[in-house]
Amino acid sequence: MTTSLEIATQVLRDGLMRGQFDANGKLREQSLAQELGISRTVVRLALGEVEREGLVVREPNKGFRVRSFTIEEVRDAILVRGQLEGMAARLCAENGLPDATISKCRALLLQLETLLSGGLDRTEERIAWIDLNATFHDVLIEASGNRFLAPTISSLSKIPLVSSRAIVFDARDHELTLERLTAAQTDHRNIFDAICQRQGGRAEYLMQEHARKSAQNKRLGFDAMRRDQQSPALPGLALVSNSA
Amino acid sequence: MTTSLEIATQVLRDGLMRGQFDANGKLREQSLAQELGISRTVVRLALGEVEREGLVVREPNKGFRVRSFTIEEVRDAILVRGQLEGMAARLCAENGLPDATISKCRALLLQLETLLSGGLDRTEERIAWIDLNATFHDVLIEASGNRFLAPTISSLSKIPLVSSRAIVFDARDHELTLERLTAAQTDHRNIFDAICQRQGGRAEYLMQEHARKSAQNKRLGFDAMRRDQQSPALPGLALVSNSA
DNA sequence: AGTCCCATTATTGCATGCAATCCTTCCTCT
């Protein structure tokens, strides 16, 4: 993260993920350059980056526009992620996990459980839960042994709400959130169990189901949001912690 | 394809896919700019594009290097593609295909069969077979209804030998090639049958198996190539038709 | 001879400037 380009790209990405630009709005290179204190050349390079990630679209000779995602698109992307994470889980089961990975998973599951039973009242605890959860997923993807699962899933995760880090904490109904996270935790346990018992099909299916629930939760969160405050499409609902 | 950037990107991409740059070699912006008759600025933008596609890697302050892929990486990518195409086939089965799509698939399968039974002696016939085959795959991906399958698979297909268009015609053993393509055609038939009968799991499994065979064929082709002419890694083996 | 260091060259990173294209606004004509 030392070059201007990398910084500019990250700033743009963050802003887009958080919905700080109006949906479908034009992105003028000049003004972005001024805001960021850099030249148009670098802005242009950075826009190319986020274009490839799908956050903006380029119209030749007309510049870049913010891309917005419908809840259906978010759902589609989450299901694709689930399919790939399911593959990862299946491969873990088929190939078997090394002892170090098994220990690592056990530790992660334990920490997740401890945090959850604590009630997750403080923001730091929620962030910690998100981090641990994402790490659990990443460990399995890594342990699958397939070198293209991680980059492909990571590419999908650049879309708002698709990452396994994008967890909706419903401020109005904390009980409901806890219920969902408890279900997620059960999923984790079962997935890990299936992997340890070398049940590839079961591991794959459970992981897909895990993703389906996530997609469903996001739809419900989205619906609730629309009911309450007439929010538009959604470039980034991003309720909690979206970086990485 | 009207702007310099688009042209430059395509030229770079083609060159990389065909292995016209030495594996792991440095790509100097100046010389590329001269060769293409454009400015370094555009070259830099184009290199950014192909970097995101995974064909080159960037080392900060040190420029870009050609990325080469081992046969194992190619295999991994093909299996990921298979997992995603399997998902597409499953969704087709679950949701059912519209009549127009069914007719389209039938026509494609028939044309593929006709070409194959003709022996595929002429190059044009082989290219036609490749096109029809790719179209069949694309139709199912499109018909799946999931808006993120196509872009994700397309992104993987930018890697040499991973695309469903990258078919190895073994010049030494034409019979073997025909045998493999016949097996592929049987797969197509069975996949389509499974979809029509709404057998999602079967369709998914058959499609994955179809990809596994493809990966296996590429490994065999690669091994044969190494035996014969001591070729290095493989940035682009690309024996026949790799564009798109 | 081998190694370390410094100077020179080559290359990248970034900013600026100019031409081409698009968008806006206002005027004209029906």
Add this chain to the structure above:
DNA sequence: AGAGGAAGGATTGCATGCAATAATGGGACT
């Protein structure tokens, strides 16, 4: 009044130039 079009301004596309960093080569010292 509305539609069409032209002129001006705004914005993008591309090229060039300069500063910063890395690669290279030669010389001195061990």
